[in-house]
Amino acid sequence: MANQSTLRPALSSLLQQYIKLLRSSPKSLRILAATILCATLGGLWERRRRYRKADEGRGRVLVRRNSAIQLKDGSRLIYVPYKKTTAKVVINPTKSTTFDAHRRLFLEPPGGRGFKSQSSLGGGEGPPVNTKPGLNLAFLHQFLSLLSIMIPRLTSKESFLLLLHTFFLISRTYLSLVVARLDGEIVRDLVAGNGKAFAWGIGKWLSVGVPAVYCNAMIKFLQSKISIAFRTRLTRYIHDLYLNDKQAYYKLQNLDGGLVGGGADQFITSDLPLFCDSAAALYSSLGKPFLDLVVFNYQLARSLGPLALAGILFNYGATAWMLKKFSPPFGRLAAAQGRKEGDFRGLHTRLIGNAEEVAFYGGAEMEKGFLEKGFKDLKQLMEGIYSMKIRYNMLEDFVLKYGWSALGYLFTSLPVFLPAWGGLGGLVELAGATAGTSRETDRMKGFITNKRLMLSLADAGGRMMYSFKDLSELAGYTSRVYTLVSTLHRVHSNSYSTPRPELYGAADIQGTLHKGFDGVRLEGVPIVAPGLWPRGGEELVDSLDITVREGEHLLVLGPNGVGKSSISRVVAGLWPVYRGLVSRPRQGGMGGIMFLPQRVYLAQGTLRDQVIYPHTEMEMRADSRSDHELRLILDAVRLGYLPDREGGWDCRKEWKDVLSGGEKQRISIARLLYHEPKYAFIDEGTSAVSQDVEGLLYETAKERGITLITISTRAQLKKYHTFQLQLDGPNGGWEFDRIGTERERSSVENELRELKEKVQNVKALRERLKTVEEDLARVFVTGGEELPGFEGKSGESSGGIKEGSVVVKSGSGTEEHTAEEVTSEETKSGDDEKVPSEGGENKGKQVDLENESFADAVKKGGDE
Numbered sequence: 121m122a123n124q125s126t127l128r129p130a131l132s133s134l135l136q137q138y139i140k141l142l143r144s145s146p147k148s149l150r151i152l153a154a155t156i157l158c159a160t161l162g163g164l165w166e167r168r169r170r171y172r173k174a175d176e177g178r179g180r181v182l183v184r185r186n187s188a189i190q191l192k193d194g195s196r197l198i199y200v201p202y203k204k205t206t207a208k209v210v211i212n213p214t215k216s217t218t219f220d221a222h223r224r225l226f227l228e229p230p231g232g233r234g235f236k237s238q239s240s241l242g243g244g245e246g247p248p249v250n251t252k253p254g255l256n257l258a259f260l261h262q263f264l265s266l267l268s269i270m271i272p273r274l275t276s277k278e279s280f281l282l283l284l285h286t287f288f289l290i291s292r293t294y295l296s297l298v299v300a301r302l303d304g305e306i307v308r309d310l311v312a313g314n315g316k317a318f319a320w321g322i323g324k325w326l327s328v329g330v331p332a333v334y335c336n337a338m339i340k341f342l343q344s345k346i347s348i349a350f351r352t353r354l355t356r357y358i359h360d361l362y363l364n365d366k367q368a369y370y371k372l373q374n375l376d377g378g379l380v381g382g383g384a385d386q387f388i389t390s391d392l393p394l395f396c397d398s399a400a401a402l403y404s405s406l407g408k409p410f411l412d413l414v415v416f417n418y419q420l421a422r423s424l425g426p427l428a429l430a431g432i433l434f435n436y437g438a439t440a441w442m443l444k445k446f447s448p449p450f451g452r453l454a455a456a457q458g459r460k461e462g463d464f465r466g467l468h469t470r471l472i473g474n475a476e477e478v479a480f481y482g483g484a485e486m487e488k489g490f491l492e493k494g495f496k497d498l499k500q501l502m503e504g505i506y507s508m509k510i511r512y513n514m515l516e517d518f519v520l521k522y523g524w525s526a527l528g529y530l531f532t533s534l535p536v537f538l539p540a541w542g543g544l545g546g547l548v549e550l551a552g553a554t555a556g557t558s559r560e561t562d563r564m565k566g567f568i569t570n571k572r573l574m575l576s577l578a579d580a581g582g583r584m585m586y587s588f589k590d591l592s593e594l595a596g597y598t599s600r601v602y603t604l605v606s607t608l609h610r611v612h613s614n615s616y617s618t619p620r621p622e623l624y625g626a627a628d629i630q631g632t633l634h635k636g637f638d639g640v641r642l643e644g645v646p647i648v649a650p651g652l653w654p655r656g657g658e659e660l661v662d663s664l665d666i667t668v669r670e671g672e673h674l675l676v677l678g679p680n681g682v683g684k685s686s687i688s689r690v691v692a693g694l695w696p697v698y699r700g701l702v703s704r705p706r707q708g709g710m711g712g713i714m715f716l717p718q719r720v721y722l723a724q725g726t727l728r729d730q731v732i733y734p735h736t737e738m739e740m741r742a743d744s745r746s747d748h749e750l751r752l753i754l755d756a757v758r759l760g761y762l763p764d765r766e767g768g769w770d771c772r773k774e775w776k777d778v779l780s781g782g783e784k785q786r787i788s789i790a791r792l793l794y795h796e797p798k799y800a801f802i803d804e805g806t807s808a809v810s811q812d813v814e815g816l817l818y819e820t821a822k823e824r825g826i827t828l829i830t831i832s833t834r835a836q837l838k839k840y841h842t843f844q845l846q847l848d849g850p851n852g853g854w855e856f857d858r859i860g861t862e863r864e865r866s867s868v869e870n871e872l873r874e875l876k877e878k879v880q881n882v883k884a885l886r887e888r889l890k891t892v893e894e895d896l897a898r899v900f901v902t903g904g905e906e907l908p909g910f911e912g913k914s915g916e917s918s919g920g921i922k923e924g925s926v927v928v929k930s931g932s933g934t935e936e937h938t939a940e941e942v943t944s945e946e947t948k949s950g951d952d953e954k955v956p957s958e959g960g961e962n963k964g965k966q967v968d969l970e971n972e973s974f975a976d977a978v979k980k981g982g983d984e
């Protein structure tokens with residue numbers, strides 16, 4: 121609009137000059153000039169049309185592909201669907217200098233009342249996470265800090281919107297004054313029976329209505345615009361802090377304990393909009409009544425005199441004091457409600473994310489229990505808040521509606537009953553008393569005008585008082601959003617301090633992560649599972665020293681939970697390097713380093729997006745990579761059928777549900793082949809892939825020059841690697857060795873020898889079994905009689921003894937057992953792999969040793 125208005129005079133003067141020139145030229149020249157003008161305008165119009173069409177086409181393609189365009193200054197151009205076409209949006213990244221400048225505001229709040237609790241976090245370096253939300257100094261600081269993000273410059277769009285909003289607010293106050301006066305006039309004319317003036321008054325009333333409703337609509341519209349503008353600024357700022365190479369989105373959950381009550385999602389998607397709505401509403405709910413108060417008070421002071429003004433001001437003071445005194449802590453309650461809402465939402469998100477697993481286990485009842493408990497907590501808190509509000513609302517209503525109205529009648533009656541103290545109204549009364557003309561009608565006009573002013577004033581005052589509550593709630597939302605931003609700043613700049621330094625705490629990071637090394641090297645680096653700040657972490661692997669150079673493929677072996685994946689977390693920079701030095705290549709992707717996590721992540725988007733992740737299609741095209749190349753990669757990982765099966769590269773699905781476990785792992789290897797890094801950590805990357813394909817995947821990756829660092833529990837992967845790192849378990853021990861060395865061969869040979877010995881032992885046991893079976897024929901039952909028909913034959917039933925039974929002599933008498941019973945008893949009483957030693961631990965039970973050997977032998981035989 122502004123551009124149009126400045127261009128218009130220039131354009132019209134140009135057109136006038138042109139017409140003047142045409143008039144003074146010969147006819148042929150005029151025709152020629154007109155033709156040139158038409159051709160130029162036509163050309164321009166056609167160009168614009170073509171550009172728009174091309175832009176629309178580009179927008180549609182980019183929207184379909186979920187992609188964007190990177191501009192030269194680092195900003196991103198994205199297209200969003202708008203009506204039937206697309207709209208362009210340019211997103212400028214927040215500059216690092218802006219973050220630096222804001223760090224002071226968010227990490228070092230000033231001391232003083234309202235900030236006292238943060239001192240426990242270490243000399244003011246931590247954000248005041250424990251400061252109670254409320255109308256205090258902390259709120260002012262937090263709000264102003266956030267305001268510096270929401271309105272970064274005086275010349276920004278938000279300032280313009282606020283200015284426009286102010287204009288409409290002033291206009292509405294002015295119109296309220298006009299309406300009050302008009303009201304008085306209309307009633308006066310009605311009482312005086314002046315029909316013509318009355319009709320004229322109605323006409324004026326209606327014509328004032330048009331701008332008044334426009335003003336009201338614009339005020340609401342601009343309030344929403346301001347809210348969305350604030351939200352846009354804050355959301356982009358938070359996203360820039362949250363998603364960058366500092367991996368705050370990971371560290372926030374795993375290292376930092378600052379976001380109490382809900383994950384960042386709840387803060388960003390729920391608390392942030394509430395804060396922005398509340399902040400935008402506050403401007404009109406505080407700004408407009410404040411303006412009204414000033415203007416109406418001035419008017420009333422003029423017409424009702426100083427006594428009324430003093431009364432009104434005293435009334436405000438008393439009301440404000442009373443409401444503040446009896447108001448519940450709305451700010452704290454709003455923050456607590458936000459937390460509970462976050463918990464409840466988190467439970468639902470968790471269920472959605474793990475629906476298949478829960479369904480397999482049939483865990484609906486259990487999950488329902490969690491959800492119901494979450495909701496019950498929320499419900500209880502909300503019921504508590506509502507019941508707290510009852511008393512406050514009663515008080516508020518009585519004071520603001522009835523108390524203020526009664527006082528209003530008193531004040532407006534001052535010119536009538538105390539004309540000497542009644543300001544202009546009083547003077548009119550005194551003059552009317554002497555003149556004796558139309559006294560009632562003037563009195564009526566004065567009363568109606570003053571009453572309307574008083575009503576507006578009561579309304580304005582009421583809104584000011586109500587906005588105490590809004591202000592308290594805003595304090596709650598402000599505290600939530602401020603906590604999020606300050607926590608992000610803390611993670612971003614790694615500024616931690618603790619009252620007492622914990623070993624391996626966030627404030628005890630002394631190691632270095634050096635990026636720019638051709639290889640992967642850890643020198644004296646303990647692998648520590650970090651505890652949530654301010655606690656310390658737990659050492660998993662003792663000071664590790666390994667180096668992996670190009671072509672030296674490493675296999676990291678060890679039992680579950682020993683800390684294998686944690687090594688990749690430390691190298692990736694997700695977990696801190698508490699001591700020593702970690703060196704790795706600088707960049708991820710081509711020529712750098714890549715990490716394939718244990719659980720394959722499938723992003724939202726097209727099939728192409730899955731293969732090229734974390735690249736976007738924009739980056740893929742910029743690198744001149746084609747869909748044909750992607751097809752070859754899928755062929756290499758034996759997934760060449762996917763594009764046809766799923767409906768092409770641009771097809772979008774919920775990929776985590778569509779692909780099988782093995783297919784997901786192969787997609788992950790496809791990503792590796794697409795990015796072709798020089799070094800790659802593969803964490804159990806082929807556990808679900810069939811063995812023939814597994815070998816092929818390893819060989820393909822190696823052929824492409826990728827040095828593999830594989831994390832696995834399976835020793836059979838050794839054949840694809842040069843070195844191995846064996847992690848030993850609870851003591852944090854480790855052993856780094858070349859695969860296939862003399863030492864390793866001899867250790868394998870030793871193992872082989874041991875196994876052979878065990879097999880030999882089995883043979884001996886068999887023979888023993890035979891002997892025992894023969895001996896069985898000579899076993900005596902109670903009474904010592906030799907059983908008939910038991911001479912050397914095994915497995916034959918005879919007399920009272922069942923087939924395969926053993927007769928055991930014990931202190932309490934002789935018992936009959938089946939072979940299985942004896943075996944299971946043996947298993948219970950000791951290690952069933954052991955060859956029983958004569959007179960061993962079963963002595964106390966006085967079990968016949970021969971029978972014991974038999975049971976063991978039967979078990980061994982069965983195992984064989």
Ligand SMILES: Nc1ncnc2c1ncn2[C@@H]1O[C@H](COP(=O)(O)OP(=O)(O)OP(=O)(O)O)[C@@H](O)[C@H]1O
Pocket residue numbers: 374649650651660678679680681682683684685686687718833
């Ligand atoms: N984010 C985390 N915060 C704290 N401790 C963690 C975290 N992630 C894992 N741990 C702990 O670190 C230890 C090692 O985990 P890690 O994932 O490295 O095991 P792993 O050797 O790879 O086991 P697996 O073979 O089962 O994958 C485990 O005890 C685990 O509980």
